[in-house]
Amino acid sequence: MSEEPLYNIGVVTRVTGIPITTLHAWERRYGFPRAARSAGGHRLYSDRDIARLRWVKTRVDAGMAVSRAVAAAQSLETDGIAFPASMPEAVLPSGQGQPAASPLDALHQALIQHDLPGADRLMGEMLAFHSPEDLTVEVISPALARLGEAWEKGEISIATEHLASNYLRHRLLMWMVTGPNPNRPDPIILACAPGEWHEGSLLMLGVLLRRRGYPVAYLGQDVPFHSLAEISRAIQSPAILLVAMRAETAAALADWTRWIPQVGGKPLVVFGGRAFTVNPALQQTVPGHYLGDSILQGVERLEALLGK
């Protein structure tokens, strides 16, 4: 992690997502980060500056005031606590020049060949450059989908599919359990529809929510409504998230209003899952908010609904 002044402000904007004008304002108002200057007076940021900015931005996104986040960052640094290094991956021309298979292909190959240590190694390499949430969306999700397809086509056996998808699910579970400290007091309840045994998407939603600071109460497969209702009374949940992969379980979902008590629109009940993507007409049959056709979209819609 170097202090070497390398990046002009445009790069930093693209890498961190913080607008140029905001970077100007932060340096003017808080002296943070104190970027070096070129001979002509242009700002030059170091790798460490980018790490600092990322750290502050995650705090600010979580609701902390900028001035306080900056103060916290500086007090941490004077205590000698370094920031977690993360690669400015957008800067690297990664992927280009290498006609080699994508990491996703490599992972798929390792898994269907039952090479779990190889898969471990690949995951380790990817984690060095990408966050668990990125990997969830970009790697785990497509890998699970591809495994399902390979099984349907008869290319792999069901045990191979079990081994591989268990492997991927274990990663997801770890990320869901070991996320950053939750930002909010009450957990979002995640459950599969009654009769639904496919929990992959639910796990991914759990990981993404947990990584964004929401605590989650993970109920998993096949949760009957009557006991879901009981839990939702017992814990003050802001939202209940239900998924269904098949048409039958999606149909079962339509019934939730008979079980789960609603007081002034709370708790929020949202639903999603492949059943609704494949057959959009089903979306109208279930009360509540539809999460959209992708995991990422689902998390964003839920966050928007909760924000109100």
Add this chain to the structure above:
Amino acid sequence: MSEEPLYNIGVVTRVTGIPITTLHAWERRYGFPRAARSAGGHRLYSDRDIARLRWVKTRVDAGMAVSRAVAAAQSLETDGIAFPASMPEAVLPSGQGQPAASPLDALHQALIQHDLPGADRLMGEMLAFHSPEDLTVEVISPALARLGEAWEKGEISIATEHLASNYLRHRLLMWMVTGPNPNRPDPIILACAPGEWHEGSLLMLGVLLRRRGYPVAYLGQDVPFHSLAEISRAIQSPAILLVAMRAETAAALADWTRWIPQVGGKPLVVFGGRAFTVNPALQQTVPGHYLGDSILQGVERLEALLGK
């Protein structure tokens, strides 16, 4: 636990669930917590303030008057008693919850009251003194059993059981994935019998084996024999471990010799599970080695068999 004034009131609201207006009122009426101020007069709370607020909120949620809870908090602090970072509500005489006699009781109480943060704290405390393998045998296993009993007696709903057993399973999965580096080349295959969906014991066996340095290929629930056979051909496994919880799935196990090829007694096929403990006569119906009536016994027998 720092007194550094870091958090604006919005963060505190999200983290504690206490509305802004209520925070205003508490400070106005009780001088609690006495938040620091920014240059412009905005409140700034510290980590310790948040701990104080959480402590008070749990009392208030349990029915104590705010004024009394605040007074109690302040008298505690003037007595020099530091604040617990999180609230040991399982220990409180709230509702029917009884004082916990053992860590196992405490964990059980926390889980059936849906207090996942409390369960986390308990697990953390236990991990400070015991290894994951000890906890697996001494705590997780009985906790899972007790949850099952509580559900059968109707003391807890199925969703509570789901939430709690998922919580315990997630711990097991983490320990199974993050063990020390395996010191043998080929993994032991772990699978539930065809039709068997209860994987708790299998997970515990996986943890114990992994902790003893055996690599593990975890197939999980409901693995049909034909594909199990295919995997066992694909990877050079020293042993295949099968479990069945119910009599029907145990009966299905008897069939494995028709599918899994044996060359000179290899791979070793072993079996276990509650079905065989409840009805020992079933042990004779399945070829191969019976693992015994407990998890620990199972691991030891398997290790003895492999040692030869």
Add this chain to the structure above:
DNA sequence: TTCATTCTGTCAAGGTTTTGTATAGATAAT
């Protein structure tokens, strides 16, 4: 029981602080 009192969460009004973004004119980099 009934009634008065206290406790407590929430709201409204009107003002201040904090922060992101826009603009203009000038200079640097390529």
Add this chain to the structure above:
DNA sequence: ATTATCTATACAAAACCTTGACAGAATGAA
């Protein structure tokens, strides 16, 4: 020459502050 970046100022939205008030719940006395 064109694009990128600089400083400085301005402005508006969001977040927050204080004061005062009010309604429902809890409490206690009659």
